[in-house]
Amino acid sequence: IEGVDGGTGPNAIPREASAVIVTSTERWPDVKKSLTACFEEMLRECPLEIAATLELVEDPSASLVESPFTVESAGKLLSLVEEAPHGVIEFEEGTDGELKTSCNLGVVRSTERNGESCAMVHVFPRSTSMEAMCSLGKDFTKLGEKFNAVNESNLCPFPGWEPDRNSELLKVVASACPVTSDPRIYTIHAGLECGTLMSRLLSVKECVSIGPTVKVRVAWGHHQLHRVK
Incomplete structure (x- = not known):
């Protein structure tokens, strides 16, 4: 393997990937x-x-020519990608299949570190629970040690955001919803910016995410019909 290039961003579902094989x-x-x-x-x-x-x-x-990857290092890279936790990790207890913790394997790319050729595998964990995020981070550290990879945490941090079903703001937003008299209230990993905002704006005690209505999920070429925050 002379080079790999897959995915466009840590928070987007990969659309395509390529590899140069000599x-x-x-x-x-x-x-x-x-x-x-x-x-x-x-x-x-x-x-x-x-x-x-x-x-x-x-x-x-x-x-x-001399490849940046040996047979051994290429095998470790492929095994790491195969074993990396990816997709739905855990659902919320007591809900109808709502997500608690997920992880997106968004980017695999040839790069350099300290002047040496290597590969970068970027995973993007998200959760309503910071405890679950920390646990997943430990899993990645162990995975890195297994394949002689360096785990750099918090390159694209999103803090956990615990759902508050009794939120007064949530009740106001639900009652004002013009789309339907019975809006669907649930947890998805597309509104976690709220956790980031609340961690920076300490005076903000409640936060909700409205929308988006998206087709083809969070992927290249998705059709976003509306998004209001």
Whole structure:
């Protein structure tokens, strides 16, 4: 592996990824066949909501230069990505499937650290509970130690935001909702800016997030119909 580049931001669901793989001309047909088979197997095991494609581009002019990744380090990178906690981690107890803790594996990219080539895997944990966030951070530290990776925490921090069902502000907003007489009140990981605002503005005691109505989730090309804070 000479390079990897996947995802656009830590808080966005990755839309595409690419990798540069260097091999000899003689082995290329077998490598191409193997990559195609792996991609087809992935689609069978994990059906996607949108169409996914694999594009293999051959560059005969490329030379077998020294790769920034050894076979061992490339294997560690792939294993780390596979084992990293990703998606829904925990649901809120006593609710109808509302999220408590989740983690988005948003970016995997070749980069440099202290003048040496390496890869960066950016995960973005979110939770209503700071305790759950700290616990997830410890899991990532252990994962980093397992694969000789450095865990840099709080690169994009979002503090936990505990739901307050008895909030007076929530009652006012619900009664003023023009869309329906019975607005749906629930917890999703798209309004956690409230936790950031409340941690900075100490005089703010209550905060709610209205909207957004989003299609295709938080992904590239999503259609945002409205968003009010």
